[in-house]
Amino acid sequence: MTSSTPSATTPRVAADSGAVPPTPTAPARGGTGRSPGRIAWLRFRRDPTGLVSAVVVVLFFVAGVAAPLIARVYGKDPYTTYGQNGTGLLNEFGFPIRPNGGISGDFWFGVEPQLGRDVFTLLLYGIRNSLLIATVTTVLVTLLGIVVGVTAGYMGGRIDGFVGRVIDILLAFPSTLFFIAFWPVMISIFVSPEENTPTWLTVVSLISVMTAFGWAPIARLLRGEVLALREREFVESAKVTGASPARIIFRELLPNLWTPILIQATLALPMYVTTEAALAFLGVGLSDPTPDWGVMIQRGAQVYQNDITYMLFPGLSMVVFVIAFNLLGDSVRDALDPKTRR
Numbered sequence: 001m002t003s004s005t006p007s008a009t010t011p012r013v014a015a016d017s018g019a020v021p022p023t024p025t026a027p028a029r030g031g032t033g034r035s036p037g038r039i040a041w042l043r044f045r046r047d048p049t050g051l052v053s054a055v056v057v058v059l060f061f062v063a064g065v066a067a068p069l070i071a072r073v074y075g076k077d078p079y080t081t082y083g084q085n086g087t088g089l090l091n092e093f094g095f096p097i098r099p100n101g102g103i104s105g106d107f108w109f110g111v112e113p114q115l116g117r118d119v120f121t122l123l124l125y126g127i128r129n130s131l132l133i134a135t136v137t138t139v140l141v142t143l144l145g146i147v148v149g150v151t152a153g154y155m156g157g158r159i160d161g162f163v164g165r166v167i168d169i170l171l172a173f174p175s176t177l178f179f180i181a182f183w184p185v186m187i188s189i190f191v192s193p194e195e196n197t198p199t200w201l202t203v204v205s206l207i208s209v210m211t212a213f214g215w216a217p218i219a220r221l222l223r224g225e226v227l228a229l230r231e232r233e234f235v236e237s238a239k240v241t242g243a244s245p246a247r248i249i250f251r252e253l254l255p256n257l258w259t260p261i262l263i264q265a266t267l268a269l270p271m272y273v274t275t276e277a278a279l280a281f282l283g284v285g286l287s288d289p290t291p292d293w294g295v296m297i298q299r300g301a302q303v304y305q306n307d308i309t310y311m312l313f314p315g316l317s318m319v320v321f322v323i324a325f326n327l328l329g330d331s332v333r334d335a336l337d338p339k340t341r342r
Helices: 036-045 048-065 067-074 119-155 157-172 175-190 199-212 216-229 233-240 245-256 258-281 293-303 309-336
Strands: none
Touching (some): 036 048, 036 309, 048 119, 067 119, 119 199, 119 216, 119 245, 119 258, 119 293, 157 216, 175 199, 175 258, 199 258, 216 245, 216 258, 233 245, 245 258, 258 293, 258 309, 293 309
């Protein structure tokens, strides 16, 4: 006689209940599920365009931060007029004697026409100054846009109406023309016409003006996002439990707004790079002898018919940076929100 007792390793199932033994599931890798940030990072790593763009952008920032060190190792600086202090660099008309803008082993990117300054160190310090202004402006614009947009969207009522009208007015301004018109007025408040404007004041004024008129787009975007989120169940639940407005904003709303915030910030920085360069090119903002992308392009526009090499390096480097950062912004957007992938 055989025993009908089930094996100890076989799950007991009641035949008359129709129950089915549970199917074992494989444990998640690492024991835990992937966070949204890790998922976005994995998506970004699979995008070769985004990775290449990130490397290019990082190289530009490293070159800007390390500009003094690189210049010291290189043995040149952006202010010494090597062409006027020595012979064999410029001809009697002030243009480089050697072909291709005077490129040589001593001057990797050649020398500047007329003054004979080193183009390589001018470009390094120009990258440093342009990225400094654009980065600080982007951070301030983003922070101000977050504060105004989230506050207006959450509070609603008259505050939202007032902020909405201010945003509409700011967006209606032609910003570049307004910068050109407002710049002399702002500078004259601090410096008399007979005095030279200090570089630090020029930088602070540039950042202040661009911040004051640049926060409106991100504020309008976040205001709309908050208006939609504040009616969601998790916000209503937080209100029922007695959570303060500050706790609701920081614990419930902001974690759901990081995606549009990061996307807007990555798209805003190259815009401010080109804006600052355009203002310098038009004579509003940084000026010679302060190294800057816009200043170098302005100077190159005066001599390009006789020597286009000087204009080539700042123009090409700015185009490469702006394209790389725009592509990086697109990759970040696709990684954070795959529904937007084209």
